[in-house]
Amino acid sequence: MKVLVPVKRVIDYNVKVRVKADGSGVDLANVKMSMNPFDEIAVEEAIRLKEAGKATEVVAVSIGVKQNQETLRTALAMGADRAILVVAADDVHTDIEPLAVAKILAAIVKEEEPGLVLAGKQAIDNDMNATGQMLSALLGWSQGTFASEVDIDGDNAKVTREVDGGLQTITVKMPTIITVDLRLNEPRYASLPNIMKAKRKPLDEKTPGDYGVDVTPRLTVVKTEEPAARAAGIKVGSVDELVAKLKEAGAV
Amino acid sequence: MDFALTEEQSAIFDMAYAFGQDNIAPHAQKWEAEGTIPKDLWPELAALGFGGLYVSEESGGSALSRLDATLVFEALSMACPSVAAFLSIHNMCAKMIDTFGSDELKARILPKAMTMETVLSYCLTEPGSGSDAAALKTRAEKTNEGYRLNGSKAFISGGGYSDAYVVMCRTGEDGPKGISTVVVEDGAEGLSFGALEEKMGWRSQPTAQVNFDNCLTATDNLVGEEGSGFKYAMAGLDGGRLNISACSLGAAQAGLNATLQYMSERKAFGKSIDQFQALQFRLADMEIELQAARTFLRQAAWKLDTGAPDATAFCAMAKKFVTETGSNVVDQCLQLHGGYGYLSDYGIEKLVRDLRVHQILEGTNEIMRVIVARHLIAR
Numbered sequence A: 001m002k003v004l005v006p007v008k009r010v011i012d013y014n015v016k017v018r019v020k021a022d023g024s025g026v027d028l029a030n031v032k033m034s035m036n037p038f039d040e041i042a043v044e045e046a047i048r049l050k051e052a053g054k055a056t057e058v059v060a061v062s063i064g065v066k067q068n069q070e071t072l073r074t075a076l077a078m079g080a081d082r083a084i085l086v087v088a089a090d091d092v093h094t095d096i097e098p099l100a101v102a103k104i105l106a107a108i109v110k111e112e113e114p115g116l117v118l119a120g121k122q123a124i125d126n127d128m129n130a131t132g133q134m135l136s137a138l139l140g141w142s143q144g145t146f147a148s149e150v151d152i153d154g155d156n157a158k159v160t161r162e163v164d165g166g167l168q169t170i171t172v173k174m175p176t177i178i179t180v181d182l183r184l185n186e187p188r189y190a191s192l193p194n195i196m197k198a199k200r201k202p203l204d205e206k207t208p209g210d211y212g213v214d215v216t217p218r219l220t221v222v223k224t225e226e227p228a229a230r231a232a233g234i235k236v237g238s239v240d241e242l243v244a245k246l247k248e249a250g251a252v
Numbered sequence B: 001m002d003f004a005l006t007e008e009q010s011a012i013f014d015m016a017y018a019f020g021q022d023n024i025a026p027h028a029q030k031w032e033a034e035g036t037i038p039k040d041l042w043p044e045l046a047a048l049g050f051g052g053l054y055v056s057e058e059s060g061g062s063a064l065s066r067l068d069a070t071l072v073f074e075a076l077s078m079a080c081p082s083v084a085a086f087l088s089i090h091n092m093c094a095k096m097i098d099t100f101g102s103d104e105l106k107a108r109i110l111p112k113a114m115t116m117e118t119v120l121s122y123c124l125t126e127p128g129s130g131s132d133a134a135a136l137k138t139r140a141e142k143t144n145e146g147y148r149l150n151g152s153k154a155f156i157s158g159g160g161y162s163d164a165y166v167v168m169c170r171t172g173e174d175g176p177k178g179i180s181t182v183v184v185e186d187g188a189e190g191l192s193f194g195a196l197e198e199k200m201g202w203r204s205q206p207t208a209q210v211n212f213d214n215c216l217t218a219t220d221n222l223v224g225e226e227g228s229g230f231k232y233a234m235a236g237l238d239g240g241r242l243n244i245s246a247c248s249l250g251a252a253q254a255g256l257n258a259t260l261q262y263m264s265e266r267k268a269f270g271k272s273i274d275q276f277q278a279l280q281f282r283l284a285d286m287e288i289e290l291q292a293a294r295t296f297l298r299q300a301a302w303k304l305d306t307g308a309p310d311a312t313a314f315c316a317m318a319k320k321f322v323t324e325t326g327s328n329v330v331d332q333c334l335q336l337h338g339g340y341g342y343l344s345d346y347g348i349e350k351l352v353r354d355l356r357v358h359q360i361l362e363g364t365n366e367i368m369r370v371i372v373a374r375h376l377i378a379r
């Protein structure tokens, strides 16, 4: 079974996010970018499936700017076998919307015929949480979202989902799309030899046109704002005063 | 000329940094208090290829360039310079064995050194000889059973902790040409250790005197040829100096990062202290010094990698400059933390203590100037 893993290049989770002066979005010029952490978990899961003999090949795909190559090399260094880069924008600030990504992925799925697509549940930049679900709809495949445990068994996959207030276990038919949550696994570090090997693994470059997909945005960003600064706190002298203040504020 | 790190180099740095932050930084203070680094850390580092950073691929190493290796040490020392520096010593020994050892010795020692089941220590300094290392007195007599060693090595990082010792000892005449290198494994007859040294910094690493009392090691444990030991010992030092400089650089960068964070939160006279211009200028100076140090270090590493004739002088210059810059920067970090910098909770005073010794070992910074001056005058 081949596993396809889409990976997104996003602003590194350690970077202090700054809004662009014109409010059109977040400033991404000269900031550190990394693989979306949920996608790292997806890559890790795919590699573990291969190590367990349940997958034969892991193919990583990234859609965005040319620099996404770096993100794909990270996936290759972790253990993916090859990569496909779809160059769909020149400017790092151009976000390729979930529907366009899902359409490109659907076309790649038709070409590559994987038995499983493992994706992050969402990207930490726009938090859309939509690509996996849209891909499922476009392909007519089953889906198991927010996975915290995955057990592939022949024609079925048992997926434990993180739902509000607990866990839900479902069985889905293969081929399927699984979107992964934080607790599924802890991604490995790429070792030095694997970082070196990654350079020699195949990385195909494509364009949306190769798949007949138009990536022109359909959504308009009206405004991007910093969250309101937290108001200064106050110091209280005693427990009684604390309780009184909380009552005043209607908090207890 | 291209000053940018390649994609691969960035990946190496990021990986080492992430490992350090996840697996070393949270424990650095505890390990310092305990005076030892848990031995099970090493195989974890080795699994990432850190057991033989610049050991050849044939011997199971990662075959990195020295410049790439400085990235690893810079990144790891952002978590703890004492742990990173210890790894540097093991790597220096592994590289010596890989470059100069016989195939038999390599096959016997290196596989476990690469997985770091065998941690290696470097034994050059003696109680009576430090900077003048070629004056060493530890003797090795060749006998029918093997080499019999007598003498002592001082200040040995990993003394009593490591699994094998790479020992520079005298097999012939006085002076550098009478020196050989032998491997002595832990548990060898006649091998013993002094008490743990009480130190200012590098406290998580055990340092002890290593004593040889008719200590027996196999004839096959000779590294390379008799009489070439001093040459081998020195061959490792150019790169060792780069590593130790990288350790100063990474730790100082971590100190500066922590200081920036602290200053944005700490208020005095009604504003956060990073709003005082006097302090902003100091931050700017620290940044300028660190960037200069980084550029200088990487240039020296590049010289060593490309076999430039002035590589030794550049490694010496970089070592002097970067280790002093690192110490100056962390001292400023402490100052900018006010009284809190002096408390161990903030981790800054540890950096001041850890980095101080980088001006002393791998050749003192005076000896670095001796090397540079000799190079100048010979020109």
Ligand SMILES: Cc1cc2nc3c(=O)[nH]c(=O)nc-3n(C[C@H](O)[C@H](O)[C@H](O)COP(=O)(O)OP(=O)(O)OC[C@H]3O[C@@H](n4cnc5c(N)ncnc54)[C@H](O)[C@@H]3O)c2cc1C
Binding pocket: B089, B121, B122, B123, B124, B125, B129, B130, B131, B132, B154, B155, B156, B157, B158, B199, B202, B207, B357, B360, B361, B362, B363, B364, B365, B366, B367, B370
């Ligand atoms: C924590 C720690 C760990 C160490 N780990 C190891 C290890 O693992 N293996 C190992 O072999 N060694 C190790 N050392 C030893 C270290 O390499 C020596 O301390 C160092 O080489 C200096 O030697 P010394 O202490 O004998 O000082 P000395 O050589 O006695 O020097 C004293 C002072 O005189 C100066 N000086 C000496 N000669 C000259 C000259 N010609 N011109 C100008 N100034 C001069 C020196 O710069 C210094 O300031 C370690 C030391 C420490 C502190």
Ligand SMILES: Cc1cc2nc3c(=O)[nH]c(=O)nc-3n(C[C@H](O)[C@H](O)[C@H](O)COP(=O)(O)OP(=O)(O)OC[C@H]3O[C@@H](n4cnc5c(N)ncnc54)[C@H](O)[C@@H]3O)c2cc1C
Binding pocket: B266, B267, B268, B269, B273, B276, B278, B279, B335, B336, B337, B338, B339, B340, B342, B343
């Ligand atoms: C071991 C120890 C013992 C002590 N003992 C006592 C004691 O017995 N009694 C007691 O009362 N206190 C004591 N102190 C506290 C000590 O006096 C304070 O740490 C010191 O006054 C600095 O204050 P701070 O730590 O709050 O630093 P901060 O005032 O927060 O200063 C942080 C940094 O900002 C700089 N800074 C602040 N304002 C400005 C400005 N306007 N312009 C430029 N730079 C500025 C400071 O110079 C410093 O570098 C002790 C501290 C220590 C570490």
